[in-house]
Amino acid sequence: MEEFSFMTIIAVFEEIFGTGLFWAMVVVAAVITLAYLYVLVRDREMSMRKFLLAQVSMPVGGAAAVWFVMLMTNSGFRDIGGPIDWLVLLGVFGAGAVGFAILVYVVQSFVRGKTTDA
């Protein structure tokens, strides 16, 4: 009864999003991460030009993540109460921003191929 396993946390996330959507998101995140590693290895460098666009797009990803969480939980900005709520909100925003930045970087790398920063 005391244990608190990884499977329990998986069960929680399945509950939050529905089993299908949750695992679809896990697969998408894994594919993007692998693709990111692939292009880094392939190009043997980080392109600062691509990274710049990736950074610029971060707020879009962050905002999208916040919107998604609020939609899924029947809540909105008016419900933000104390400091912990702002931290959770920032955490969601940050996770969305970083995830989206990686996605943008990967997409550029595949669409434009290896480019040199000049």
Next chain:
Amino acid sequence: MKELEQITASRRGFLGLATGGAALALGAGQAAQAATVRTNARILILGAGAGGAAIANRLTERLDGAQITILDGRPQHWYQPGFTLIASGLRKADYAISSTEQWLPRGISYINEYAAELDPEANRVTTTGGQRIEYDYLIVATGLVLDWDAIEGFDLSMVGPDNGISAHYASPELAELSWHAMDKFTSEGGVGMFGRPATEMKCAGAPVKLCFLAEDIATTKGNRAGCEFVYNAQAQNLFGVPVIHHRVRQIMDERDITYRYQHVLKGIDLGAKTATYTTPDGEVTDKWDFINIIPPQRAPDVIRNSGLSWADRWTDQGWIEVDMQTLRHARYPNVFGIGDIDGVPKGKTAASVKFHIPVVEDHLVSEIAGREGTRIYDGYTSCPLITRIGRAMLVEFDYQDNLTPSFPGVIAPLEELWISWLMKEVALKATYNAMLRGRA
């Protein structure tokens, strides 16, 4: 002290699910399950709800060779903490419905009947189908019965928007019908009556939550001015824990919700749309356009007739006489109680069940192994007290009316917070499910 640390860690684990990372960190510290014990004891569990299913899973894991039988006549399992969400339109009835069988472990005997007769002197139960089952250990986890007949002039067929009657404790389907009644009331306006019975009850926060939710929904619809909200408390407070009572009162004042003390619903008149309340000054009759009915709650008759109930406490309700710390029966040491049926001062909630389970598991398994059990139940219970759609207060407390926050300094128990709402909305059901499987 080790014991205390474990309990605290577990409580944090229970609520920490909303923040997966923190939960993972906690999980790492809790390993080393106790070894299994070899036995051929016959264990009978009455009731396959939250308490019955969870303890069946735990005992299957801890005991090797025990003959475990579980008795429950209802093939459906109801996730009762979800009823408030259904009754406020956030979920459909099927959110709370699953099959009882899916939660039970393999290798036990599941009999789809209720107990009809229980003889703790002879260690024997007779089922509604006439089977006689003898046991060495009995775990009573029957839950309670809702005494709808005690409300004069009311029956469950009246629930719904046509009559403006809500009875969200009754079942998932009636919770959904109750929502249609609330939806109509908050759109059309009028007087809404809320309240709670004078008996012990499951989740004493639920009547308050439903009142807050109705007020919030009317406000969102732009019809707050057309609605009046009256909350009828059975006692001289709005909540049994003084510090929470004051906070609830403050919120009701802020939101212009009328509250009355010592008003206990006696009956309704559907034709006249009135409700009669018993008060210290006599009976009071009021008009309503919407009313949420929560009836008195009692132990099932089979328990009340068995001799397991307290003889001098809750005599009109029949809760069983267990030690408030070990949950072991005071007169029949081979009988334990889990959940709503326990005659203890607090905690008819799923969160309490979560904390009953390891205590009963410890004392029963220890006894079989020839040792003394050591775990203690401190009265812990928790209630994500929803104050509106999107916000809740995560109140947790114990027998002493102490607040026992799981995240002191991080999640304030008396503050209306989004994170507390997130826990109720998304994390609790999964945690509950994990508990049923004996995994949390």
